Amino acid sequence: MNHRIILTALFLLSCNLMFAQKEDSTMLRKIFDEALTNGACYENLRSLCKDIGPRLSGSDGAEKAVKWGQEVLSKIADTVWLQPVMVPHWVRGEKESATVRLSDGSTIPVDICALGGSVGTAGKTVSAEIVEVFGIDELEKLGEEKLKGKIVFYNRPMEPRLISTFEAYSGCVDQRSSGAATAGKFGAVAVLVRSMNLRDDDLPHTGVQRYSDDVKKIPAAAISTNGAKMLSKKLREDKQLKVDLVLSCENLPEKLSYNVVADIRGSLYPDEIILVGGHLDSWDLGEGAHDDGAGSVHSIEVISLFQALGIRPQRTIRCVLYMNEENGPNGAKEYAKQSLENNWKHLAAIESDRGGFSPRGFSIDGTENNKFRTLEQIEEWQDLMAPFNLRYLDIGFGGVDIGYLRDQNVPLIGFVPDSQRYFDFHHASNDVFEGVNKRELELGAASIASLVYLLDKYGLKTDAN
Amino acid sequence: MNHRIILTALFLLSCNLMFAQKEDSTMLRKIFDEALTNGACYENLRSLCKDIGPRLSGSDGAEKAVKWGQEVLSKIADTVWLQPVMVPHWVRGEKESATVRLSDGSTIPVDICALGGSVGTAGKTVSAEIVEVFGIDELEKLGEEKLKGKIVFYNRPMEPRLISTFEAYSGCVDQRSSGAATAGKFGAVAVLVRSMNLRDDDLPHTGVQRYSDDVKKIPAAAISTNGAKMLSKKLREDKQLKVDLVLSCENLPEKLSYNVVADIRGSLYPDEIILVGGHLDSWDLGEGAHDDGAGSVHSIEVISLFQALGIRPQRTIRCVLYMNEENGPNGAKEYAKQSLENNWKHLAAIESDRGGFSPRGFSIDGTENNKFRTLEQIEEWQDLMAPFNLRYLDIGFGGVDIGYLRDQNVPLIGFVPDSQRYFDFHHASNDVFEGVNKRELELGAASIASLVYLLDKYGLKTDAN
Numbered sequence: 021m022n023h024r025i026i027l028t029a030l031f032l033l034s035c036n037l038m039f040a041q042k043e044d045s046t047m048l049r050k051i052f053d054e055a056l057t058n059g060a061c062y063e064n065l066r067s068l069c070k071d072i073g074p075r076l077s078g079s080d081g082a083e084k085a086v087k088w089g090q091e092v093l094s095k096i097a098d099t100v101w102l103q104p105v106m107v108p109h110w111v112r113g114e115k116e117s118a119t120v121r122l123s124d125g126s127t128i129p130v131d132i133c134a135l136g137g138s139v140g141t142a143g144k145t146v147s148a149e150i151v152e153v154f155g156i157d158e159l160e161k162l163g164e165e166k167l168k169g170k171i172v173f174y175n176r177p178m179e180p181r182l183i184s185t186f187e188a189y190s191g192c193v194d195q196r197s198s199g200a201a202t203a204g205k206f207g208a209v210a211v212l213v214r215s216m217n218l219r220d221d222d223l224p225h226t227g228v229q230r231y232s233d234d235v236k237k238i239p240a241a242a243i244s245t246n247g248a249k250m251l252s253k254k255l256r257e258d259k260q261l262k263v264d265l266v267l268s269c270e271n272l273p274e275k276l277s278y279n280v281v282a283d284i285r286g287s288l289y290p291d292e293i294i295l296v297g298g299h300l301d302s303w304d305l306g307e308g309a310h311d312d313g314a315g316s317v318h319s320i321e322v323i324s325l326f327q328a329l330g331i332r333p334q335r336t337i338r339c340v341l342y343m344n345e346e347n348g349p350n351g352a353k354e355y356a357k358q359s360l361e362n363n364w365k366h367l368a369a370i371e372s373d374r375g376g377f378s379p380r381g382f383s384i385d386g387t388e389n390n391k392f393r394t395l396e397q398i399e400e401w402q403d404l405m406a407p408f409n410l411r412y413l414d415i416g417f418g419g420v421d422i423g424y425l426r427d428q429n430v431p432l433i434g435f436v437p438d439s440q441r442y443f444d445f446h447h448a449s450n451d452v453f454e455g456v457n458k459r460e461l462e463l464g465a466a467s468i469a470s471l472v473y474l475l476d477k478y479g480l481k482t483d484a485n
Numbered sequence: 486m487n488h489r490i491i492l493t494a495l496f497l498l499s500c501n502l503m504f505a506q507k508e509d510s511t512m513l514r515k516i517f518d519e520a521l522t523n524g525a526c527y528e529n530l531r532s533l534c535k536d537i538g539p540r541l542s543g544s545d546g547a548e549k550a551v552k553w554g555q556e557v558l559s560k561i562a563d564t565v566w567l568q569p570v571m572v573p574h575w576v577r578g579e580k581e582s583a584t585v586r587l588s589d590g591s592t593i594p595v596d597i598c599a600l601g602g603s604v605g606t607a608g609k610t611v612s613a614e615i616v617e618v619f620g621i622d623e624l625e626k627l628g629e630e631k632l633k634g635k636i637v638f639y640n641r642p643m644e645p646r647l648i649s650t651f652e653a654y655s656g657c658v659d660q661r662s663s664g665a666a667t668a669g670k671f672g673a674v675a676v677l678v679r680s681m682n683l684r685d686d687d688l689p690h691t692g693v694q695r696y697s698d699d700v701k702k703i704p705a706a707a708i709s710t711n712g713a714k715m716l717s718k719k720l721r722e723d724k725q726l727k728v729d730l731v732l733s734c735e736n737l738p739e740k741l742s743y744n745v746v747a748d749i750r751g752s753l754y755p756d757e758i759i760l761v762g763g764h765l766d767s768w769d770l771g772e773g774a775h776d777d778g779a780g781s782v783h784s785i786e787v788i789s790l791f792q793a794l795g796i797r798p799q800r801t802i803r804c805v806l807y808m809n810e811e812n813g814p815n816g817a818k819e820y821a822k823q824s825l826e827n828n829w830k831h832l833a834a835i836e837s838d839r840g841g842f843s844p845r846g847f848s849i850d851g852t853e854n855n856k857f858r859t860l861e862q863i864e865e866w867q868d869l870m871a872p873f874n875l876r877y878l879d880i881g882f883g884g885v886d887i888g889y890l891r892d893q894n895v896p897l898i899g900f901v902p903d904s905q906r907y908f909d910f911h912h913a914s915n916d917v918f919e920g921v922n923k924r925e926l927e928l929g930a931a932s933i934a935s936l937v938y939l940l941d942k943y944g945l946k947t948d949a950n
Contacts, residue, residue, distance in 0.1 A: 056645045180521045378903045408648055411876035438843045440924050459905050
C-alpha cells in the first residue's frame with residue numbers, strides 16, 4: 021500500500037514536472053517567436069547607431085543616448101530613472117597621424133588612432149626611433165638605456181589558436197591598457213600598440229589605457245594590424261627608421277552623466293531583482309553597434325518582450341543601461357554602491373557585452389561559493405534551451421559592469437554569443453549598425469529573455485541574499 | 486581475489502581509456518592549431534573565388550575550377566583523378582530586367598534575376614498582369630481562368646520563427662523549384678518568385694527550377710525581398726498593374742565535366758573509405774564563396790591537415806569535389822553509380838555545404854537502420870568536441886551530394902555551421918570571398934578533420950558495409 025502511494029506520488033510528480041516543462045517550452049517558443057517577428061531591438065539599434073551614433077562618456081552623443089534610453093524605456097517599463105555618475109571626458113581632437121620615416125628619407129603613412137585617455141603630442145610632432153617588443157615584460161630587460169627617447173612598439177598579436185577570441189584578447193590587452201604607463205617609466209616618448217584584432221586589415225582599434233600617477237604621461241596610439249606588420253618588416257630592414265606621431269587628444273574635466281535604470285515591478289517578490297544590462301556608452305570611432313549597442317537593445321528588449329507577451333513577473337525585472345563601461349567603469353561602480361546602500365536584493369545579474377552575434381549560451385560567474393550552484397541550476401534548463409541552439413553553459417566571465425556586484429554575492433551571468441568575429445569590429449570605425457545581423461540580434465534578446473523568464477519563475481537556490 | 490582482479494582490470498581499462506582520451510584531445514588540439522595558424526583553406530578560397538570566380542556547370546569557370554581542384558589536390562593527396570560526368574549548360578545571357586508598369590503609366594524598375602534552367606523571353610518583353618500567391622497550392626484553387634496570360638508572383642516569405650534557416654528554406658523553396666512548372670500548367674506566361682532570403686534587401690537570389698516535360702516552359706525569375714514587398718504593396722493599390730519581363734537566358738546542350746576525387750590511402754584498411762566532400766560548381770552571380778567554395782576548401786583542407794601533421798590514416802581518406810550540385814546533381818549521381826559498380830566501401834561520408842560560418846557540430850543522416858547508431862557513437866566523442874564549441878550533434882540532413890550514397894547504406898554526416906546568415910548570401914551576387922571570415926572557415930575545416938580523425942581511428946559499429 022505504502023509502495024503504491026509512493027508510486028502514485030512519483031507519477032503525479034513526474035506529470036507535474038512534464039507539464040511544467042511543456043509550459044516552459046511553450047513560453048520560450050513564444051518569446052522567440054515574438055522577438056523574431058515583432059521584436060523592436062533591431063530598429064532600436066538602428067536608432068541608437070544612426071540617430072545618435074558614437075557616445076563616448078562625456079560626449080554630446082552620450083548625453084543624447086541617456087535621453088534616448090530613458091525615452092525608449094519609458095514606453096515599456098513600469099518605472100524609469102536616472103542614476104547620476106561622474107564620468108571622464110576625453111576627446112580625440114582633430115589630428116592624429118603617424119608616418120614611418122625611413123633612413124633613405126622616404127615616408128610611409130600608417131593607420132593609427134589615439135588610445136582612450138591618452139595625452140596628445142602638445143601641438144608638436146613626436147619623432148623617434150622604434151623599439152619593437154612583444155610584451156610588457158620585455159621592457160624591464162631592455163631598461164632605460166635602450167628605451168629612453170624611443171617610441172615603444174608593442175606588437176604581440178592576439179593568439180589565433182585560442183577558440184574563444186575573448187581569451188586571446190585577455191592575453192594581450194595589457195599592452196594597450198598599461199603599455200604607456202610602463203614605457204613612460206623607462207623614459208620612452210610614446211607607444212604604438214598593435215590593434216586587438218585577429219584579422220589583417222587597415223583599421224586601428226582604440227580602447228582604454230591608463231597612466232600611473234607617478235610616471236610621465238606619454239602619448240599612446242593603436243596601429244592597425246596591417247600597419248603593425250609593415251612596421252615590423254621595415255624595422256628588420258632599417259633599424260634606424262623613425263616614426264612621426266601627432267595626436268591632438270586631451271583629457272577634459274569630468275562630466276555628470278547617468279545610468280538609465282528601468283523596472284517591471286515583481287508581482288510577488290518586488291524586492292527581488294533580476295538585473296539585465298548592457299552599456300550605453302561606446303568608443304568614438306564607429307557607432308558602438310556590437311559594443312555595446314547590441315547589449316543595450318538586448319536589455320531593453322527583455323522588458324519589451326515581457327510586456328508584449330503579458331508576462332507579469334513574480335520578481336522585479338530591471339534593465340540597466342550602464343554609462344562609462346569603456347573608460348570607467350564609473351557607472352558600474354555607482355550602481356553597485358547604490359545597491360549596497362539601498363540593500364537591493366539581486367537574484368541574479370545578466371550582462372550582454374559580447375556583441376550581437378548568434379547566441380551560444382551563458383557563462384556563469386559570481387563568488388566561489390555561489391557560481392557552481394548557479395551553473396547546476398541553470399543546467400537543469402538545458403533541454404529547454406537546446407532547441408534554440410543555446411548549448412553552451414559553463415563557468416566563465418559574467419561581464420565588466422555586473423562584476424561590481426560580485427562582492428554583494430550576486431550570481432552573475434554573461435550572455436555568450438559566437439565570439440569569432442567580435443574583434444573584427446571591437447573599438448574600430450567599422451563597428452556600425454550594418455555589421456549586425458537582424459536575426460542574430462533578435463535571437464540574442466530572446467535568449468536572454470528566456471533565461472530571465474526561467475530565473476523569475478523558479479528562482480535560484482543560491483545563498484545570494 | 487576474483488573481485489580484486491576485476492577491479493584491477495577495470496582500473497587498467499579506465500587508465501587506458503583516459504590515456505586514449507588524452508591522446509585524442511591532444512591530436513584534436515593539434516588539428517585546430519594547425520588549421521588556425523598554418524592552414525591553407527582561406528587562401529585556397531581566395532584563389533577559387535578570385536582567380537576563377539563563378540563556376541556554374543558547363544561554364545568556362547567550372548572547367549577552370551576542375552583543373553584548379555586537381556592541381557591543388559595533386560600537391561597534397563596520394564592520388565587524384567577526374568570522374569567524367571555530363572552536366573547541364575544553362576547561360577544567363579546579357580539581358581534580364583523587370584519593370585512594374587502602373588495603371589497611371591509610371592514605371593518602377595525591380596531587381597530580378599533569371600532562375601537557373603529558365604527559358605528566356607525569346608527576344609521579346611513578356612508584359613502581363615500579376616497574380617500574387619503565397620504558395621503553390623493556391624494555384625489549383627485559382628485555376629486557368631484566373632491565371633491564364635498572367636505572371637504568377639510567388640510571395641511566401643521564409644518563416645522567420647524557425648531557428649534553423651535551412652528549415653525556413655525547405656518551407657518555401659518549392660515556389661522556386663516547381664513554381665514555373667505549376668503555373669505553366671494553368672496558362673501563366675511567367676513567374677516571379679520572392680528570393681529565398683530572410684533579410685530585406687535588393688539582391689535577387691537565383692537557384693534551380695525545373696519544368697515538367699508535359700507543360701509549356703515559361704520564364705522564371707527571382708525578385709529581391711525589397712522588390713517583392715514593393716510589388717505586393719503596389720498590387721494592393723493597383724490590381725491592374727503590369728510587369729514587363731525580359732530574360733535572355735537559355736539552355737544549351739549538355740557538356741562534359743568532372744568530379745575531382747583525391748585519396749590518402751589507408752595504411753591498414755585501404756578499402757574502407759571515409760569520404761569528405763563539397764561541391765565545386767556554384768551559381769553564376771557571385772563567387773560561390775559560402776556556397777560551396779567553403780565546403781570545397783574545407784574538404785581539401787582535411788587532406789592538407791592530415792599530411793601537414795603526419796597523420797597516416799588507417800582507412801582511406803577521400804576528398805570529393807562534386808560537380809553540378811546546383812542544377813544537377815549529376816556529379817553526385819555519377820559518384821554513387823561508380824561506388825556501386827566498383828563496390829566501394831564507405832565507412833562514412835561527410836558533406837560541407839552550409840557555408841563557411843562558425844561551426845556548431847554535425848547532423849547525422851543515413852538509413853533508418855544506421856543513423857541512430859551512428860549518432861550514438863559520435864556522441865561518445867562529445868567531450869572531445871566541446872572545447873572547440875562543437876556542441877550540436879543530432880539526427881538531421883547530411884547533404885545533397887552524399888545523399889546519393891544512402892541507398893548503399895553509408896552513414897551520412899552533415900557539417901553544421903551557424904545557419905543564421907547563410908541565406909543573406911545564398912545564390913546571390915554578394916556570395917563573394919569577402920563575406921567569409923578567415924577564422925570561421927578554418928575552424929570549420931578543423932572540425933571536419935577532427936571528426937575524420939576519430940572516425941578513422943575508431944571506425945563505426947554500424948552495419949554500413
